[in-house]
Amino acid sequence: MSxxxxxxxxxxxAGIGATEFSKDSGRSEWRLACESVLAALADAQIGVEEVDGFALFTMETNPEIAVARALGIPELKFFSRIPHGGGGACAPVQQAALAVSSGVADVVVVYRAFNERSGHRFGAGPPPFAYVQNTDQEYRNWINPYGLLTPAQQEAFLAQRYMAKYGATSEDFGRVSVLSRKHAANNPLAWFHGRPITLEDHQASKFIAEPLRLLDCCQESDGGQALVIVSAERARDLPHPPALVSGAAQGVGPQQISMSSYYRPDIDEMPEVGLVARQLWQQSGLGPAEIDAAVLYDAFTPMVLLQLEEYGFCGRGEAKDFLLDGNLEVDGRLPVNTHGGQLGEGYLHGINGIAEGVRLIRGTSTNQPAKAIDNVLVTGGSPVPHSGLVLSADR
Known part of the structure; x- marks a missing residue:
């Protein structure tokens, strides 16, 4: 057997839990982590003492040993860390699923908690660790002198090329933002609950790094989100319908550089995303036609369009028309970011998006499509090293 x-x-x-998403949590990141873990365990109705594994990010400031101590978790048999920030968003779930399915651990928790708005803001420029002289940060020497200091500036470079090559416009990007805010407006958990925008609002928002406007950029949020992963067999005995991990993959493409792979023949393409897509379809036995909804990492609106193309939902340069035809609406062919995404709900390196994927499988999204949702694609950030999941209903 392979x-x-x-x-x-x-x-x-089997369990999802979060704190509120805010701009000033008023408490430590450690506490946010603990609150979200307790909420997820309560959702799954699993005791704290049963947790025996954690899968986290290297950027997580709350170590598994600190959370284990605070919550009274007696033993950990498994713990792992994934680098690359949002690009690795789905990879901790992959690690957790591998550990559970192989019998290495029984109850693995994934969490991400930080004060990204009231603490260090990614949009304010390179973080303190960026100035450490090591190979991990070497790539900044090739981009910072040219003014590419923030994620928005780095991805604007790619967006400009995409526009020139395929005729996409700022309004095409704006429609992604309008849709996310429309979904967030109906989501009581979202920071922008009750606050939709129009395309005119988007076009009137200031440039952050042309062509990216303020409303093309994800939020800076405080908060915590946690997920509980167990075996499919055990999940069937727990309160909620299980969200089966049908596929989980990571990918690094040729000439990969964090958010600035500018030395490729075509910088508007993301081969690491295509690599993850191929793995997901092979693992799950599914393809784009069988995906009923998607949660696409929306740190910046152009990346939603590029991911639609890389995952095979439409051809190169066709995503703007796929969106314009209503395919991403709740009642469309592929409802996308029904929670409001990181543009509308909150920015927690995509973990809140995985939780929305679970809700779609459960049938409990605040913007639940009328059609049956059997398979949901969830993605990590791009064009950093990428990761993705296919979550499926147990039918």
Whole structure:
């Protein structure tokens, strides 16, 4: 039996929990982490003492040992860390599912908690660790002198090329933002609950890094989100319908550089995303036609369009028309970011998006499509090293 056969659909997300999403939490990141873990365990109705694994980000400031101590978790048999920030968003779930499906651990928790608005803001420029002289930060020597200091500036470079090559416009990007805010307006958990925008609002918002306007950029949020992963067999005995992990993949493409892979023949393409897509379709036995909804990492609006193309939902340069035709609406072919995304709900490196994928499988999204949702694609950030999931209903 192959690795893929033993892995797919043998683990499930059984619990989700979060703090509020705010601009000033008023408490430590450690506390946010603990609150979100307790909320997810309560949702799954699993005791704290049963947790025996954590899968986290290298950027997480709250170590697994600190959270274990604070919550009274007696033992940990498994713990791992994934780099690359939002690009690795789905990879901790992959690690957790692999651990559970192989019997290494029984209850693995993924969490992400930080004060990204009231603490260090990514949009304010390179973080303190960027000035450490090591190979991990070497790439900044090639971009910072040219004014590419922030994620928005780095991704604007790619967006400009995409516009020139395929005729996309700022309004095309704006429609992504309008849709996310429309969904967020109906989501009581979202920071922008009750506050939709129009395309005119988007076009009137200031440039952050041309062509990216303020309303093309994700939020800076304080908060915490956690997920509980157990075996599919156990998940079936818990209160909520399990969200089976049908596929979980990571990808690094040729000439990969964090958010600035400008030395490729075509910088408007993201081969690491295509690599993850191929793995997900192989693992799950599904393809784009079988995906009923998607949660696409929307740090910046152009990346939603590029991901639609890389995952095969439409051809190169066609995403703007795919969106304009209403395909991403709640009642469309592929409802996208029904929670409001990181543009509208909150920015927690995509973990809140995974939680929305679970809600779509459960049928409990505040913008639940009328059609049956059997399979949901969830993605990490791009064009950094990428990751993705396919979550499926247990039917």
């Amino acid at each position: 690795v893929t056969q033993t892995f797919s659909r043998r683990a499930a997300i």
